[in-house]
Amino acid sequence: MEYVLEIENVSKFFHGLVAIDDLTIKVKPGQIYGIIGPNGAGKTTLFNCVTGIYTPEEGTIKYKGENITGMEPHKIAGRGILRTFQNIRLFKEMSVAENIMAGYHTKSKQKWYHAIIHTPFYKKDEKKAWEKVEELMKFFGLSKYAMTPTGDLSYGNQRKVEMARALAADPELLILDEPAAGLNENETKELTEIIRSISKMDIGIMMIEHDMEMVMSLTDYITVINFGKEISQGVPSFVQDDPRVIEAYIGSDDDEDEE
Ligand SMILES: Nc1ncnc2c1ncn2[C@@H]1O[C@H](COP(=O)(O)OP(=O)(O)O)[C@@H](O)[C@H]1O
Numbered sequence: 001m002e003y004v005l006e007i008e009n010v011s012k013f014f015h016g017l018v019a020i021d022d023l024t025i026k027v028k029p030g031q032i033y034g035i036i037g038p039n040g041a042g043k044t045t046l047f048n049c050v051t052g053i054y055t056p057e058e059g060t061i062k063y064k065g066e067n068i069t070g071m072e073p074h075k076i077a078g079r080g081i082l083r084t085f086q087n088i089r090l091f092k093e094m095s096v097a098e099n100i101m102a103g104y105h106t107k108s109k110q111k112w113y114h115a116i117i118h119t120p121f122y123k124k125d126e127k128k129a130w131e132k133v134e135e136l137m138k139f140f141g142l143s144k145y146a147m148t149p150t151g152d153l154s155y156g157n158q159r160k161v162e163m164a165r166a167l168a169a170d171p172e173l174l175i176l177d178e179p180a181a182g183l184n185e186n187e188t189k190e191l192t193e194i195i196r197s198i199s200k201m202d203i204g205i206m207m208i209e210h211d212m213e214m215v216m217s218l219t220d221y222i223t224v225i226n227f228g229k230e231i232s233q234g235v236p237s238f239v240q241d242d243p244r245v246i247e248a249y250i251g252s253d254d255d256e257d258e259e
């Protein structure tokens with residue numbers, strides 16, 4: 001499999017206005033792919049097309065070769081495309097372990113009646129689930145917060161829980177919408193290392209991020225979009241010096257701290 005994700009000539013309109021304009025993006029397994037561009041460029045809309053929140057009017061989206069364009073979000077998640085959100089979405093009253101467990105059930109073959117009649121499958125799967133949750137808490141350094149309500153954690157740790165929940169579903173593509181937003185310098189560094197080790201598990205990662213230092217040091221490849229259109233694509237060193245990119249950022253009144 002050469003590509004885990006193929007976005008081909010995708011366009012998305014809102015009330016006749018173009019939000020995504022003929023974008024083509026291909027992500028390889030284990031690759032860290034950055035999506036950057038000024039506010040309102042269409043980055044989150046693109047992610048919403050890939051995860052099934054929106055159906056693009058034009059183009060196709062393939063995951064591991066399968067056409068998933070217009071598929072329902074829970075089916076896309078079940079296939080193995082998992083995401084985190086620009087604004088963290090967790091069950092704040094629930095513990096860290098329970099939140100991560102919820103991610104496991106995105107992928108699990110368990111049916112509701114297994115839980116009621118406690119079939120052998122249910123018992124075996126629950127054991128597997130807890131092992132997975134424990135392993136992920138260890139990976140993210142969250143073990144000591146296992147029983148803590150996620151709402152009581154620092155912002156940085158909540159980000160980790162959100163990522164652990166996505167990983168619990170065994171994704172082959174992880175989609176991160178501004179993972180470093182709201183994090184301090186140390187938390188950002190730590191997160192950078194975490195994202196790097198996730199990619200080494202052969203999981204493709206597509207991320208939107210405003211922290212340019214992080215993007216340039218972490219990603220393998222970048223697409224820059226403005227007004228929904230690709231204005232540059234390439235390795236970080238290329239994109240960084242591309243006059244079209246510099247112009248787009250100077251031309252916008254983008255404020256890094258806005259979101
Ligand atoms: N549900 C929606 N309905 C109408 N317009 C939308 C909707 N979602 C996004 N847009 C518009 O699409 C454009 C791209 O927005 P967005 O994808 O959120 O940008 P970014 O994430 O790059 O900041 C913006 O002009 C925004 O107002």
Ligand SMILES: [Mg+2]
Binds near residue numbers: 045
């Ligand atoms: Mg956005």
